[in-house]
Amino acid sequence: MTAVTSGPIVAAPATCKRPIGLLLVAIPVLMVIWLVIWPIISAVITTLWVKTPEGSAFSIETYRFFFSDGYSLSNLSMTLWTTGVCAILLLIVCLPIALYLRFSTSRVSAYVQGLAIFPMFVPSIILSFAFIRVLGPNGTVDLLLNAVNLPKIRTPYLTPRGPVIGPVWDNIPLTVLILLSGLGAVSNQSIEAARDVGAGRFAVLWHIILPRISNSILVAISFAVLGIFSAFTLPYVLGPAAPEMMGPFMQRTFHELFEPRTAITCAVVTFGFCIVFGLFYVRSVAKNRTT
Amino acid sequence: MTATLARPKWDWTGIVFAVVLTLVIVFPLIVVGTRAFTNVWRYPSVIPQEFGLKFWNQTLARADVWSSITTSLTLAATVTFLSALICLPAAYAFARLDFPGRNLLFFSFLAGHAFPKFGLPVAIAGIFLQLNLIGTFWGVVLIQLVGTLLFMIWIPVAAFRAVDRRMEEAARDVGASPFRVFWSITLPRAGPTIAAAILLSFVGTFYETEGARLIGAPQVRTLPVLMISFINNQPVIQYGAVLSVLLWVPSFIALLSARRVVNSGSFARGFGG
Numbered sequence: 001m002t003a004v005t006s007g008p009i010v011a012a013p014a015t016c017k018r019p020i021g022l023l024l025v026a027i028p029v030l031m032v033i034w035l036v037i038w039p040i041i042s043a044v045i046t047t048l049w050v051k052t053p054e055g056s057a058f059s060i061e062t063y064r065f066f067f068s069d070g071y072s073l074s075n076l077s078m079t080l081w082t083t084g085v086c087a088i089l090l091l092i093v094c095l096p097i098a099l100y101l102r103f104s105t106s107r108v109s110a111y112v113q114g115l116a117i118f119p120m121f122v123p124s125i126i127l128s129f130a131f132i133r134v135l136g137p138n139g140t141v142d143l144l145l146n147a148v149n150l151p152k153i154r155t156p157y158l159t160p161r162g163p164v165i166g167p168v169w170d171n172i173p174l175t176v177l178i179l180l181s182g183l184g185a186v187s188n189q190s191i192e193a194a195r196d197v198g199a200g201r202f203a204v205l206w207h208i209i210l211p212r213i214s215n216s217i218l219v220a221i222s223f224a225v226l227g228i229f230s231a232f233t234l235p236y237v238l239g240p241a242a243p244e245m246m247g248p249f250m251q252r253t254f255h256e257l258f259e260p261r262t263a264i265t266c267a268v269v270t271f272g273f274c275i276v277f278g279l280f281y282v283r284s285v286a287k288n289r290t291t
Numbered sequence: 292m293t294a295t296l297a298r299p300k301w302d303w304t305g306i307v308f309a310v311v312l313t314l315v316i317v318f319p320l321i322v323v324g325t326r327a328f329t330n331v332w333r334y335p336s337v338i339p340q341e342f343g344l345k346f347w348n349q350t351l352a353r354a355d356v357w358s359s360i361t362t363s364l365t366l367a368a369t370v371t372f373l374s375a376l377i378c379l380p381a382a383y384a385f386a387r388l389d390f391p392g393r394n395l396l397f398f399s400f401l402a403g404h405a406f407p408k409f410g411l412p413v414a415i416a417g418i419f420l421q422l423n424l425i426g427t428f429w430g431v432v433l434i435q436l437v438g439t440l441l442f443m444i445w446i447p448v449a450a451f452r453a454v455d456r457r458m459e460e461a462a463r464d465v466g467a468s469p470f471r472v473f474w475s476i477t478l479p480r481a482g483p484t485i486a487a488a489i490l491l492s493f494v495g496t497f498y499e500t501e502g503a504r505l506i507g508a509p510q511v512r513t514l515p516v517l518m519i520s521f522i523n524n525q526p527v528i529q530y531g532a533v534l535s536v537l538l539w540v541p542s543f544i545a546l547l548s549a550r551r552v553v554n555s556g557s558f559a560r561g562f563g564g
Contacts, residue, residue, distance in 0.1 A: 021389065032440065043414040108305030118317075169315070247408075
């Protein structure tokens with residue numbers, strides 16, 4: 001807490017001349033340059049320039065290997081599948097919740113909002129453990145089914161469905177919050193006006209609400225994609241051993257196979273696949289902050 | 292899809308949502324919580340055969356649990372302190388001072404969030420490999436520090452901006468020193484939000500698993516990293532359950548104190564909503 005008070009005191013007078021501001025922001029900005037911008041440039045350079053006895057030469061060999069290796073490709077396609085399914089499921093789950101929260105005035109809605117935001121306060125590692133204890137072999141669901149003489153479920157634990165359920169659970173709060181914030185821009189009057197001229201619920205949703213929150217929907221999708229595409233913990237703990245998602249794949253090549261070059265190649269490939277979402281996300285956040 | 296504006300007598304949609312979300316979100320956690328306080332719970336009994344604290348004693352007697360608790364707390368405290376030290380002055384500068392390139396630099400903190408979550412740490416690990424920072428405490432500090440920058444700058448900037456400038460100027464007009472203005476006007480108003488940002492950054496760092504595992508393994512072992520190995524290799528389920536309850540404590544504190552910030556619209560707007 002001391003840092004809170006001691007830091008800005010130096011700069012308190014708003015009449016300060018220019019350089020002092022730059023000086024105050026210098027360290028965090030330099031950290032971003034050193035640990036965000038530079039690693040990415042360096043990742044691209046180290047994977048494209050190969051050291052040969054005669055010096056370094058341009059080569060796309062490591063990428064050619066990645067895109068011809070059956071195992072890498074099946075990891076990549078599993079990652080794409082998981083991310084796509086997660087994003088769609090998140091929208092299907094969160095849009096109704098957000099719509100309900102925006103338009104409900106009942107007391108139940110406060111409870112629903114509390115629950116929808118709650119997963120934000122559950123670390124994904126505890127979530128993984130809870131997931132295994134509930135849906136895993138001989139988990140609680142099996143216990144309950146067994147008690148009423150029903151057959152056990154086909155557990156999603158260690159199957160490709162594991163890394164779908166986990167991240168969806170984990171991403172509900174932010175998706176709901178982002179959609180809800182978008183729905184805040186839809187005025188009650190515009191909906192009442194549409195109702196007055198005889199529009200039904202779905203017509204209101206389709207023609208009035210969805211066009212106004214399309215940007216929030218895209219932001220929510222981008223956020224989910226960036227979080228899930230190369231997530232590590234949930235796929236590593238809940239997913240199958242092979243094929244694996246890009247996150248566990250990178251961690252394993254880096255740490256267990258000691259092939260940082262391969263891991264960095266994978267990282268650059270994930271950057272490539274996510275760049276559209278990343279740019280869109282940054283653009284919308286920036287637009288939101290300035291206006 | 293209830294896009295209704297009318298107020299029904301019974302909010303059936305709400306009740307359905309409430310029941311389903313309770314089952315899906317609260318129930319799994321109750322199962323884990325119960326598991327931590329059972330001595331015997333064998334299949335196929337629906338309720339535990341014997342409740343008790345046996346596994347709390349056993350878990351807390353493990354040296355690896357204590358060393359990772361210490362590691363986690365030291366790491367989170369170091370990262371949060373350093374983050375506050377470098378970010379809060381910067382936040383004040385962004386909110387109150389004018390300097391060249393202010394907007395560009397302000398948005399540069401988004402850069403870390405424009406890339407997939409684990410891809411960036413792998414690229415950073417490539418650099419740390421050359422600097423021999425892999426497997427070191429300070430390597431983990433650096434990677435976690437980068438993760439806190441956005442929140443620790445953006446949330447306090449919003450807090451400083453929310454303080455009415457006219458109040459500060461009025462205080463200056465009646466002769467208060469800049470320090471006095473900051474101490475008596477700016478800080479009390481911005482303080483609660485800044486404290487929430489510090490708390491969020493502490494809790495976020497405490498639970499940060501991916502960077503800690505990638506950069507820290509095997510020498511630096513935080514509580515979440517230990518939890519991963521419990522899930523993968525530990526046949527005694529209760530150890531994991533007890534550790535889950537222990538692990539959740541910081542989050543619970545955050546939940547109690549940060550609700551106001553999370554529920555306010557500015558938090559979601561920070562994510563681009």
